[in-house]
Amino acid sequence: MSCLRVMVVHRASRMMLGNPQSSSKTKSLSYHVMLEKGLIHPAGRGLFSILPLVVFYISGKFFGQRVIDKLVRLIEEELNAIGAFKMCMPSLGAKELWRNVGRWDKIGAEIFRVTDREGKEFCLQPTAEEMITQIAAQRGLRRRTMFPFMIYQTTPKFRDEMNPRFGLLRSREFLMNDLYSFDISEEDALKTYRIVSQAYNHILQDTLQFEVHVVRADNGQIGGAVSHEYHLPSTSGEDSIVYCEKCSKGINAELARRHEKPCSECTEECLKVIPSVEIAHTFQLGDLFSKSLGARYQNVAMVMNCYGLGIGRIMAAAIDVLSPDQNSLRLPDAICPFKMAIIPxxxxxxxxxxxxxxxxxxxxxxxxxxxxxxxxxxDDRTDYSIGKRLLLATQLGIPHIAVVGSRVANLFGCRPMVEYFTVKSHQADPIEVGILSHKELFELVEYM
Structure with a gap:
């Protein structure tokens, strides 16, 4: 039996759009824009509700969180394409499990800890290396054909930030896609690391079209031998990287404070400090977790890597980088709220x-x-003028806008026409392309 596709036209009059009473005082452009345009709503210090942007109910489903959902979908499609599997692990991690590798005592006040009614201690896991390794150890990866074994989840994570600020850039609860890989040798693990790194580059550079710098970083409390951070240059970012224009390599600020350099040939003259936002991090863990938790293949400890993409951070950083001012939302075309606006x-x-x-x-x-x-x-809010609705669609960052108004009314008797506008990053005003016929508009749609 064929499945009929349900028509979904999003009417502006039914949507939770914007917050005209928002009076946020913040230096962060993305935080202001997300509050102003109704993407988020503060729920407490460092806590935010992700608003729908569109309230629409059909066939038992709410089509909400449009930007986040689009971003998660394109990330998961890319990870599925390289052979990774999706799962979901609990947010609570037992103290006993975390102590196996020593992380319970290493991680300080930034971790949320809870005690149940029986006095057992847990943490709200910021990452899940212990838990996924325990699963691999107890369920077993018995066939050689199972490697590289890559598994991921997209779930809320928690961190007791000392100074939460800038909205989703530094919050106490955040959405993250975390992936874990298992291999049977260091050589194979390095190959897998490169495969996932290429997938990250495809997501961030090719699909989202970000100017991303991948830099060497410290492994911190997670441990392991090698790690890399993915940074998006941003003047409003709290992070920074040291980048060499000569060798095109970089390091994060922490390594720079230790007086390390991107490469042995770097000199002060070729180094440049770039303010940025960290949006992803990858680690080569070796057998640190697998040895402690007994994850073995043919009695040899498996070699692990882990990888993380900050979903909310990517959205916030994109708004910071692409939006022209505090009144305008701009996002990559792949994750913009809508592709086309119609103004009657x-x-x-x-x-x-x-x-x-x-x-x-x-x-x-x-x-x-x-x-x-x-x-x-x-936009069926026809009590508003066409000019006002054109402005609102532009501020929402919809890249294509078709206006059916007085300018095409005189031509309508001959054939249907529309005024066509485009909206670009870094530009506050819509760009008038001209008057298009019905046929010309649909020819253009084929290339969207």
């Missing part, structure tokens, strides 16, 4: 009623296309 005539305009009927019909036809299904924003 205003109530106050004395235009042929057929034009208004055409506008909703156009939205439905666009939704029926492969590229724009579930991506059409229909």
């Amino acid at each position: 005539p205003a109530d106050s305009s004395k235009i042929d009623p057929e034009l208004a009927s055409y506008a909703i019909s156009l939205a439905q036809q666009l939704d029926s296309t492969t590229n724009l299904h579930n991506e059409v924003f229909y």
